Amino acid sequence: MVGIKDLGVGIGWRSEIDLTVERLPGVDFVEVVAENLHIGHLPESVTLLLERGVPVLPHAVSLSLGGADPVDLHRVEHLGAVAEAVGAPMVSDHVCFVRAGGLDSGHLMPVPRTKDALDVLVANVKLAQANLPVPLALENVAALLEWPDGELSEGQFLAELVERTDCWLLVDVANLYANARNIGTDPERFLDEIPLERLAYVHVAGGEQHGDIYHDTHAHAVLPEVLEVLDELCSRVAPPGVLLERDDNYPSDTEIATELAAIRAVVDKHRG
Amino acid sequence: MATPTEARDTRVSPEQVGYLAGGPQRAAETALARLLDAGLVRVSRNGVVSAVHETDLGVTTAVETGILVNLRQPVRFEPVVRKAGGSAEMRALYQQLRAQRLMRTPRPRLGAWWVFLAIGVVLALAALLQPWTLLGAIGFLAFAYWSYGAKPLTKAGRAVLEAVDADDRVLTVAVEGFRGRIRNQAVGDLFGLPQSVVKTLPRKKKPRRGKGRGAASSAGAGCGAGGGCGSSGCGSSSSSSCGGGGSSCGGGGGGSN
Numbered sequence: 425m426v427g428i429k430d431l432g433v434g435i436g437w438r439s440e441i442d443l444t445v446e447r448l449p450g451v452d453f454v455e456v457v458a459e460n461l462h463i464g465h466l467p468e469s470v471t472l473l474l475e476r477g478v479p480v481l482p483h484a485v486s487l488s489l490g491g492a493d494p495v496d497l498h499r500v501e502h503l504g505a506v507a508e509a510v511g512a513p514m515v516s517d518h519v520c521f522v523r524a525g526g527l528d529s530g531h532l533m534p535v536p537r538t539k540d541a542l543d544v545l546v547a548n549v550k551l552a553q554a555n556l557p558v559p560l561a562l563e564n565v566a567a568l569l570e571w572p573d574g575e576l577s578e579g580q581f582l583a584e585l586v587e588r589t590d591c592w593l594l595v596d597v598a599n600l601y602a603n604a605r606n607i608g609t610d611p612e613r614f615l616d617e618i619p620l621e622r623l624a625y626v627h628v629a630g631g632e633q634h635g636d637i638y639h640d641t642h643a644h645a646v647l648p649e650v651l652e653v654l655d656e657l658c659s660r661v662a663p664p665g666v667l668l669e670r671d672d673n674y675p676s677d678t679e680i681a682t683e684l685a686a687i688r689a690v691v692d693k694h695r696g
Numbered sequence: 697m698a699t700p701t702e703a704r705d706t707r708v709s710p711e712q713v714g715y716l717a718g719g720p721q722r723a724a725e726t727a728l729a730r731l732l733d734a735g736l737v738r739v740s741r742n743g744v745v746s747a748v749h750e751t752d753l754g755v756t757t758a759v760e761t762g763i764l765v766n767l768r769q770p771v772r773f774e775p776v777v778r779k780a781g782g783s784a785e786m787r788a789l790y791q792q793l794r795a796q797r798l799m800r801t802p803r804p805r806l807g808a809w810w811v812f813l814a815i816g817v818v819l820a821l822a823a824l825l826q827p828w829t830l831l832g833a834i835g836f837l838a839f840a841y842w843s844y845g846a847k848p849l850t851k852a853g854r855a856v857l858e859a860v861d862a863d864d865r866v867l868t869v870a871v872e873g874f875r876g877r878i879r880n881q882a883v884g885d886l887f888g889l890p891q892s893v894v895k896t897l898p899r900k901k902k903p904r905r906g907k908g909r910g911a912a913s914s915a916g917a918g919c920g921a922g923g924g925c926g927s928s929g930c931g932s933s934s935s936s937s938c939g940g941g942g943s944s945c946g947g948g949g950g951g952s953n
Contacts, residue, residue, distance in 0.1 A: 673749040676735040
């Protein structure tokens with residue numbers, strides 16, 4: 425795979441668990457939320473990991489590339505600057521919008537899967553790519569609703585996005601599982617439709633069922649069902665990297681290590 | 697290392713050892729050390745302490761419970777220790793130590809204690825010629841004894857401390873504190889704590905060493921948390937000069953009168 429090297433198994437670096445991340449065995453790479461880093465004074469922990477040779481990948485949450493508002497190039501430049509500061513081989517954000525009409529949703533909102541919405545997304549992604557020093561990967565989000573009049577399945581939408589922008593894909597199997605539970609997405613069809621050769625890496629996270637809704641909380645344990653989706657993905661392609669995301673309610677070091685080991689076991693199973 | 701819930705060969709807990717060795721703040725450090733050791737809390741590189749969720753089992757003392765309750769939201773390292781050191785749970789711990797006759801109300805030494813002693817000795821000698829001065833000698837000697845003051849640790853308390861063998865990291869914190877050193881290693885390093893975090897804690901004056909076999913051979917406690925000094929009036933809050941022991945309250949010495 426050109427441009428994306430083998431990353432291994434990683435974890436989302438968060439300041440609350442920085443020491444945990446530093447001492448966890450078998451962390452091959454980490455991902456940082458780009459908006460939380462400041463150029464010029466990287467967290468000591470991130471610097472330490474870089475000194476150890478651990479790849480650090482910036483992950484953005486605020487580019488709002490699926491929105492109709494003009495792309496905020498300051499945010500794109502910040503993401504690029506973080507990538508250069510940590511020597512990252514790529515950056516990522518989501519296939520979503522987070523603001524419109526001057527309002528910030530505070531949430532990763534799904535994009536309508538229409539040709540018109542895809543045109544907007546493609547234009548924004550191309551603009552972002554032109555202002556980034558490294559390749560851009562885009563992640564599927566968890567949705568609690570589907571916009572009406574959708575013309576493409578999620579997999580088709582992402583496939584066309586990749587074809588028209590040459591971006592990479594960051595597949596979140598927890599989001600895929602959440603969509604399967606909440607809006608009836610078929611994970612196997614999704615995996616059939618996306619260009620797996622453009623897979624940058626994979627996210628794995630936990631969630632919780634509340635009534636009829638599965639919430640992709642990133643604050644609970646990874647469900648076996650999510651690992652089954654990862655297993656399905658790994659049966660089709662060897663992902664360059666798989667990363668555990670945890671954003672709140674951080675469990676003990678032991679539990680985090682156990683989740684990482686479970687992820688590694690799935691990956692290794694298919695690597696023979 | 698093992699997670700101790702009792703100091704080996706003693707009838708006191710690590711927290712109590714911490715209290716005897718360095719007062720309420722040291723006991724609070726010990727409770728925090730135990731929670732760290734058990735994986736119930738974590739500290740970040742910038743010194744924020746947070747509870748580890750979904751693992752609220754395993755708390756062994758009221759002080760530990762108090763710390764975890766305080767950590768419903770992440771709190772910085774030093775305030776966690778300071779607040780626990782001045783808590784009601786810590787006052788209860790102090791009362792336990794008093795009930796076990798390991799601690800007592802400290803009494804400050806009067807500067808002129810030796811004058812009363814000298815007068816008492818002179819009167820005692822004079823009693824050889826004038827027996828009636830014996831009463832005065834007894835009075836002055838008794839007053840000299842009283843004015844010499846009393847350290848917070850009783851003889852039994854010092855004996856407990858001398859018997860402690862700090863061979864695990866929680867007891868090492870109890871004896872030396874997070875800021876201490878043992879075998880040329882910073883105690884904070886035993887928990888992977890950055891020095892920038894450990895140094896937010898107030899430095900405790902090193903107590904005079906004694907002849908005991910343990911690392912805690914002659915440490916002495918500070919006065920009680922939040923009024924734990926009883927009627928001596930030394931320190932009614934955790935931020936007082938009594939906080940870490942070795943203070944004007946009489947902590948830190950191996951001997952009392």
